[in-house]
Amino acid sequence: MTTTTPSLTFGPVLFNWKPEAWRDFYFRVADEAPVDTVYIGETICSKRAPFFVTLFDEVRDRLVAAGKTVVFSTLSETVLKIDRNLVESICAMEGAEIEANDASALYYLRGRPHRIGPLFNAYNEETLRALAAKGAHHVCAPVELPGTSLATLCASAREANVTVEAQVFGRQGLALSARCYHARAHGRTKDSCQFVCENDADGLDLTTLEGKPVLAINGIQTMSYDYLNLIAEVPALAAMGVSALRLSPHSCDMVKVAKMFRGVLDGAIEVAEASRTLDGLNLSAPYSNGFFHGKPGYSLQRAAD
Amino acid sequence: MRALPIPLMLVQPILATIGSRVASGRPELFERLGHHAQKCFVIDPIDLPFVLALRPVPEAPKLTAHRRSDLPAHDACIAGSFINLFDMIDGALDGDALFFSRDLRITGDIEAAVALRNALDDLDGSIFDDVGTAFGPFSKPAALAIAGLRSLRGRSRS
């Protein structure tokens, strides 16, 4: 068995950044970030999409010119007519590579090459085979899938000619709802939200009655309070055959984050040194890696040998 | 061990009969309990002067009465009024509903308590009717006592 060095990707920006900030982030990624693939698109709320869709061409061209592969990610929860229209229009983009985040995208994409996003449940080898038979060639595993299962998934993916991706950095999407919790926090509803989510570039923290922060909300999505950091697990991920490592964008210095993961992948930076650099990002929340180790997601396990 | 007060001395043989009756008549109870059958449950009817301790080991289940001041070591405690506990075990009241309304208090090993609740709930018909017939010559008074409790429940809820 030959293992190739995994590639590095940026997942879609999950938060409602100002359109200029969103565009500038990708321009900087194009210029400076050592990642191979960049996913763009609104996956959380169709109400946000119009602000970004107009910038798609500009951002894509800049990324492609920088040698990046660009993939468009679809909405994770499709209920309303505007959700459905958004999914349909993304899937209809000519020549574009698409990452499906719900079954309505699969309805349009089956029969042609596409990717499966982490917000669509692909937990096992049978699911992977069924999706591959319909054109899926790349699957990003659900965040909660433990490393042992991820290894099994990778083994069967090779047989099915599918590549597997796993998130390695950033807050983890834990749940979706039809209700917007950002709007609710401000006494509004999804229809009358006035885009209050744009004030929280990394989500809005929720703290228990005892004062312990545990979760972060991002529109209809509930996320981990802490930031996933699998820098110490990169060698293990590469050894089990994970083909791509996903960094989920935040307002922190993501170019620096990418450089650390790139350095470890290339053998140019020691894990310990990269860890120290990531520790120095001054994030508002601690790191965790529990899911990978089959432990509570919020926990931080010591690096595997 | 200190001597029990007179009422508890009277209660103990009745409880022992209930325990052995359920064990022989309803073996499926223990399958549902699984490893929780090795645990000790205190059932605390808060309006009575004593509590019950249940050790539902399949070979020799034990149901004993204790003074509240002299609780045995236990894994889980289920507390509520006697009539609510009676009705829950009798299949007439829902345990979750009693919990929501704060009429049922569960402490300790919640998983064991849930397993016991689910195992008891699978005993359809009435466990008390079963037990009532177990008292030989005393069956009739026992059945009457249970009927009396049920009518009391009916009145207290109306």
Next chain:
Amino acid sequence: MTTTPSTFTRPELICPAGTPAGLRAAIEAGADAVYCGLQNATNARNFPGLNFSVKELTEAVAYANARNAKVLLAINTFPPAGKFDLWKDAIDTAARLGLHAVIVADIGVAAYAARTYPELRVHLSVQAGASSPEAIRYYCEEFGVKRVVLPRILTVTEIADIHRQIPCEIETFIFGNIGMMAEGRCSLTNYITGISTNMDGVCSPAADVRYEETADGTLTTRLGGVMIDRFGCNESAGYPTICKGRYTCAGKSEPYYAFEEPLTLNLSSLLPDLMRAGVTALKIEGRQRSRAYVKAVVSAYRKAVDDIMAGREVALDSLIALTEGSKESQGAFRSKTWR
């Protein structure tokens, strides 16, 4: 639109059974069909002391058949890679015992069922989270799904709209625990406890739940070290799930229910609308509840459905005592302002 009873198709009443006694109680109370699960991670109510052994399931099917009721097997969790055989066994068991249908969520499980037992009726679980006509059509066309259980996030108007655009039957929840999060897409329990709702079939595992009550009657509920809520001595309590907890956040002066208050879905007043929307089956949640709950809720809804079909006024017995937090809600079904 006309409201005469003749425009309704008589809907099936789909009722929960956590134990064989619960199954018998549901059928005696008038269930048209009962859904249940095996004693393992293949179903989403994998709780201690609950569910059916293969022997019990065999007896349950015979009991139900003799009374003209159907038994459905929920195989509605997501097998993690390397453990798929347990889910295969569950599908095999359902086919062998002649269950009326299996309720599945995972694409791999659906594919296995469709490929191995083409005659086996497949229902799409609410855990699959298929909330649009395209998503539902995908499952129907790829895996021969005959019925979809809709997520609890749609209004009645949207349900009617979906009905017109899909080739399969619709089943929708009418009573019970209200899911705040899109079903099948929630890892909150795993995040706090290390036990996964999707892979292990448990939401808020009892082993990680702690209740603490102080002398003044204040009840604190915890899950795996995270405080979920605190109730005053006269305050109704809710399930210790993360999505029903009270939290604080920036810009909010008081703690609040960030997701939803503890309450129970009760759509009794929307029944005629749901029937008019083209719903084939009405589902009652609560396999984890007692047979007392099953008897009360199923009897009440049996009578309500029969009253509607006969053109009588619906007088639903009060079910408030059985509801979480002693509060009822029509959730997302009445209006989209819920969102």
